[in-house]
Amino acid sequence: MGPARIVLAMTIVVALLLPVACCDQDYTPMGLTLTALSEGAIKVEYAVESDPNKLRVAVQLFGAPFINMVVRDESGNPLNSAATGDIVMVDSIGASQLTFSYFSRNLSCQEGPTWRVNVTAPIEARVVLPEGADLFDMSDVPLRIGTIGSYQYIDFSPGDICVYYIMGLPRVQEEAQESINKTENYVSEREAEGYVLCEARAALRQSKSLFEESEFLASKNGAEDALEVAMITLDRAISAADMVGKAKTAVDQATLEGRTKGLSQAEAGLASAQTLYSSGEYVEASAVAAEAYQKAVSASKPTEDLFTNQLVIAGAFLSFIGYFFFKSL
Numbered sequence: 511m512g513p514a515r516i517v518l519a520m521t522i523v524v525a526l527l528l529p530v531a532c533c534d535q536d537y538t539p540m541g542l543t544l545t546a547l548s549e550g551a552i553k554v555e556y557a558v559e560s561d562p563n564k565l566r567v568a569v570q571l572f573g574a575p576f577i578n579m580v581v582r583d584e585s586g587n588p589l590n591s592a593a594t595g596d597i598v599m600v601d602s603i604g605a606s607q608l609t610f611s612y613f614s615r616n617l618s619c620q621e622g623p624t625w626r627v628n629v630t631a632p633i634e635a636r637v638v639l640p641e642g643a644d645l646f647d648m649s650d651v652p653l654r655i656g657t658i659g660s661y662q663y664i665d666f667s668p669g670d671i672c673v674y675y676i677m678g679l680p681r682v683q684e685e686a687q688e689s690i691n692k693t694e695n696y697v698s699e700r701e702a703e704g705y706v707l708c709e710a711r712a713a714l715r716q717s718k719s720l721f722e723e724s725e726f727l728a729s730k731n732g733a734e735d736a737l738e739v740a741m742i743t744l745d746r747a748i749s750a751a752d753m754v755g756k757a758k759t760a761v762d763q764a765t766l767e768g769r770t771k772g773l774s775q776a777e778a779g780l781a782s783a784q785t786l787y788s789s790g791e792y793v794e795a796s797a798v799a800a801e802a803y804q805k806a807v808s809a810s811k812p813t814e815d816l817f818t819n820q821l822v823i824a825g826a827f828l829s830f831i832g833y834f835f836f837k838s839l
Contacts, residue, residue: 536560537567539633540607544617546627548640548677551577552617556610560602567602572629573614580611623682623727628672637673638663646727647674676727686726689733690717697740705747706790710740743792750796754783757799760806769809776805 540557547553552573560567574596581591581598583605590601600608618627624646627637634653639645639662645655649672653665664673676682693714697707717732757780764773779802786795 536564537569537608542572542629542631542633542635543638544627544629544635545638546618546625546640546643546675548642550615550618550620550625552614552627554610554612554614554617558608558610560600560605560608562604562606565601565603567600567608569598569600569608569610571596571598571610571612573617575614575616577613577615582609582611583607623676624674625677626672626674628670630670631666631668633668634665635668635671636663636665637671639673639675640677643675643677645673646676648672682730683726686717686721686730686733689730689737690714690721693717693733693737693740696737700740700744705744706788707740707743708790710736710743713739743790746792746796747787747790750783750787750792750799753796753799753803754780754787757783757803757806760803764806764809768811771810771812772805773809776802776809778802779805 538559540559541555542557543555545553545555554572554576556569556571558569571593574593576593576598579591579593579598581589581600583589583602584607589603589605589608592599598610602608617629618625620626625643628649629635638658641660643662645662645664648664649670650666653667655662655664657663693710697710697714700707701711713732713736717729717736720726720729720732757776761773761776761780764770764776779798783795783799783802786792786798
């Protein structure tokens with residue numbers, strides 16, 4: 511081995527043995543691209559300009575841990591690297607440019623049918639959506655939106671980036687329509703049975719309006735909420751009908767037994783509960799009917815007036831004595 515190679519080898523060995531804290535970490539971001547894959551992982555391609563006079567460079571990446579990471583220099587040659595958290599130490603050995611390629615599962619998450627990609631970019635960044643995905647929302651106004659073949663991309667200024675997209679929008683549209691139809695059938699059938707479902711009907715109308723505006727996910731959720739409201743209302747209606755029935759039975763029983771004292775209040779309450787039930791105010795109807803039931807059960811027979819009865823008897827007796835007295839004259 512010649513003297514020059516020996517010096518170079520010794521320099522590399524010394525550099526590798528230096529503590530990480532002593533290594534310069536100077537680099538300049540050049541480009542960042544995040545490509546969302548259909549299964550939710552994100553492919554990251556990050557290029558930085560490095561000092562060719564440095565033997566090692568520490569670069570901060572995004573979305574640790576990094577999966578299948580490869581680091582290459584400007585000529586495409588692979589370089590050794592080691593990651594500690596989100597910091598990657600690269601044996602750059604004179605490279606003027608470093609390109610990092612890896613996959614991450616910590617830059618995206620799923621919320622129902624909606625996927626979210628988020629990153630804090632130190633430079634202008636590009637987010638590429640999966641094939642067949644539909645852009646749903648963004649955290650900021652993009653620099654530009656375009657397509658590469660069948661893939662849509664969005665370019666953003668440096669800073670916090672958040673992109674929402676939906677996979678398979680036609681399926682979401684189909685699911686929204688199915689939810690609307692299911693809720694419509696349920697509500698219509700219950701209304702035909704005499705139930706009043708005003709709240710559910712209003713929610714269903716809102717869901718249909720969202721569908722017409724192509725807000726399919728919101729429409730689907732709205733239709734499902736309307737169905738739940740309808741089912742809850744039906745349960746309340748059944749409970750109210752049972753309570754009104756009990757109150758009516760109690761009023762009829764009190765009338766039959768002659769327990770008329772306090773019964774008028776129970777009868778008025780029963781009539782009010784029946785009116786509330788007919789208008790679909792089932793919770794109020796149940797409460798009023800329960801009160802009417804208690805009043806009917808508590809109704810009692812009228813108290814007899816003994817003094818009046820005694821006067822009647824005394825008057826009858828005196829009339830009888832007077833009759834015989836005048837007859838004897």
